[in-house]
């Protein structure tokens with residue numbers, strides 16, 4: 001005979017926890033998803049420009065890297081503001097541990113991007129080798145991890161999406 005108490009799934013029991021639909025959105029399109037493309041693309045562009053500087057020695061590429069990493073930081077902060085607003089305002093997002101994992105990854109990533117930008121101020125050429133390039137390599141890896149995890153939130157856990165059959169427009 002099975003003597004275990006009845007098991008229950010809190011997400012099934014409490015309907016409010018099912019609500020994971022994005023609130024920071026334009027006509028249902030989450031702003032966070034629109035913004036994250038910029039820091040992701042610019043972080044990888046920074047690494048590309050650093051490698052081209054190492055290859056050619058042309059100061060043009062170290063300047064491209066410095067501008068790209070500044071753009072990655074500025075757009076990353078905007079993406080983080082919209083993501084954090086979702087996290088705090090939407091109950092179903094706030095209550096899922098994977099959302100907080102993504103938050104921690106993103107804050108670590110933004111610190112790396114910010115550091116990589118600050119070390120280049122005033123001396124874009126001298127900052128690239130070896131510290132700038134090393135930071136760009138770690139930054140690109142962290143960007144891939146954070147972006148992959150963000151995609152997991154949406155495509156595996158349906159975070160930020162409208163529940164199937166929802167009547168809201």
Ligand code: HEM
Nearest residue numbers: 030032033036080083084086103106146147150151159160
């Ligand atoms: C504090 C910072 C952040 C928080 C709290 C956060 C939170 C979230 C949340 C709640 C979602 C689910 C979709 C939505 O509700 O919009 C999401 C998706 C996503 N996040 Fe973040 N995020 C943060 C920063 C970042 C950063 C810096 C990146 C860039 C690497 C990023 C990459 C992604 C990606 C790629 C998705 C999937 C978007 C899609 O395909 O629709 N997030 N994030």
